[in-house]
Amino acid sequence: MVTDTSRHQTVSARITAGVVARVLVDYDGASPPHELLDALRRQGWLPLRHLAPPASAIDWDRPDPTQRSGYAIRSYPVRTQGTFEGSDAQRALAIRRAQATIDDLVGPGAGGRRRLGITVTAPVAALARPIVAAHGTILEEWAHRSPRQASYRGQVAAAEKAVHTFLVQVSARLEGELLGALAHWQPDVVDADAVRRPAPPQDDPAAGPPALVHVEVRAQLRDEVVRHLDSIAEVRDSSTTGRTILASYRGVRSEQRHEMTTLTVAVPATVDLTELERDMTALGANAVRRLAPEATPATRPPGTPVSVSPAGGPVPRRRTC
Structure with missing residues (x-):
C-alpha cells in the first residue's frame, strides 16, 4: 500500500506498508539528497545509501570544483530503498516519522x-x-x-x-x-x-583538593551513571567484575550472577557529596564510598603514584569511560 508521495525538484519518495515496510527514494544522481537519506537511515530504514555513479555518468571533460575532482557527474536516475525491521507498533511509528521527515525535507511544506x-x-x-x-x-x-x-x-x-x-x-x-x-x-x-548548556565544572583551588570516591553500579546502568558523573566530576578509572548474589523468593534460594562496575571518581570540593550520593542512588548505584584524600604535588613523596586508592592500588590519571 502506497502511503504518500512527496516531490521537490528532482527528488521523490514514497513509503509502502505491508508485511515489510519499505521506503523508495528516486532522485537525480548528480545531486543526491544526502540530508534525507541520512535522516531516514538514523530512523532505522536500511540500507538506503547512495552508490557511486556508473561510468556513463562521469564527464571527464568538465571538472567539478565542488567535488575537488577532475570530473563532473551528469544527470542520471537513481532509485534507492530501505526497509524497516520491528514490531507492528514500531513499524507504524517508523512510517509516520519517515513520512513527516520526507514532507519536512523535500515535500511541498518543507521546513516544518x-x-x-x-x-x-x-x-x-x-x-x-x-x-x-x-x-x-x-x-x-x-x-x-x-x-x-x-x-x-x-x-x-x-x-x-x-x-x-x-x-x-x-x-x-x-x-x-x-x-x-x-x-x-x-x-x-x-x-x-x-536552552543553555551548563558550563563544565571548574576546580576551585581555594576550596581544597578533589575527593576520591568509588561508585558501584550494575554494568547495564553504567553508561547513564557515567553520563551524569561527567557533568560534575572526573571519572578516572573503571573496572567490571562478576558477582554472585544469593536470592530467596518464597522459600526458594537461588544464585544470581551480576556484572558490577566500580568507578573511581574525583569529585571537586565544591560538589556536595551528600547530593552526589543522592543522585547516584536515584540512578541505581549501589554504593558511594569515599577514599583516602589525594596527595597534593607539594606533599606527595617522590616516586609515589599520582593518586592512590587503598582498595584498588594505583589509579592512572586518564579517562577510560
Missing part, C-alpha cells in the same frame, strides 16, 4: 521542523531516550542539576535535582505525539533558543 529542549529527571532519562529518538533526532544531550519543585505531604518547596536535557529536532507533525508520550514524566519543554 522544530528544535526543542526537553528536560526530564535523571532516573527516567534511559527510558525517555528511545521515545525521543523514535520521534525526532537527538542533536545533543547532557546531564546536570536544576531547580525543580518537590512536593511532600502537601507542601511544595524548591529543590535542586539531577536532570537530563535532550536537544531535539522534531517534525511539527510529530511534536504533539512526542510530548504526549513523555507527559507522565512531566518534562520541562522549551524552544531550543532558550
Whole structure:
C-alpha cells in the first residue's frame, strides 16, 4: 500500500506498508539528497545509501570544483530503498516519522521542523531516550542539576535535582505525539533558543583538593551513571567484575550472577557529596564510598603514584569511560 508521495525538484519518495515496510527514494544522481537519506537511515530504514555513479555518468571533460575532482557527474536516475525491521507498533511509528521527515525535507511544506529542549529527571532519562529518538533526532544531550519543585505531604518547596536535557529536532507533525508520550514524566519543554548548556565544572583551588570516591553500579546502568558523573566530576578509572548474589523468593534460594562496575571518581570540593550520593542512588548505584584524600604535588613523596586508592592500588590519571 502506497502511503504518500512527496516531490521537490528532482527528488521523490514514497513509503509502502505491508508485511515489510519499505521506503523508495528516486532522485537525480548528480545531486543526491544526502540530508534525507541520512535522516531516514538514523530512523532505522536500511540500507538506503547512495552508490557511486556508473561510468556513463562521469564527464571527464568538465571538472567539478565542488567535488575537488577532475570530473563532473551528469544527470542520471537513481532509485534507492530501505526497509524497516520491528514490531507492528514500531513499524507504524517508523512510517509516520519517515513520512513527516520526507514532507519536512523535500515535500511541498518543507521546513516544518522544530528544535526543542526537553528536560526530564535523571532516573527516567534511559527510558525517555528511545521515545525521543523514535520521534525526532537527538542533536545533543547532557546531564546536570536544576531547580525543580518537590512536593511532600502537601507542601511544595524548591529543590535542586539531577536532570537530563535532550536537544531535539522534531517534525511539527510529530511534536504533539512526542510530548504526549513523555507527559507522565512531566518534562520541562522549551524552544531550543532558550536552552543553555551548563558550563563544565571548574576546580576551585581555594576550596581544597578533589575527593576520591568509588561508585558501584550494575554494568547495564553504567553508561547513564557515567553520563551524569561527567557533568560534575572526573571519572578516572573503571573496572567490571562478576558477582554472585544469593536470592530467596518464597522459600526458594537461588544464585544470581551480576556484572558490577566500580568507578573511581574525583569529585571537586565544591560538589556536595551528600547530593552526589543522592543522585547516584536515584540512578541505581549501589554504593558511594569515599577514599583516602589525594596527595597534593607539594606533599606527595617522590616516586609515589599520582593518586592512590587503598582498595584498588594505583589509579592512572586518564579517562577510560
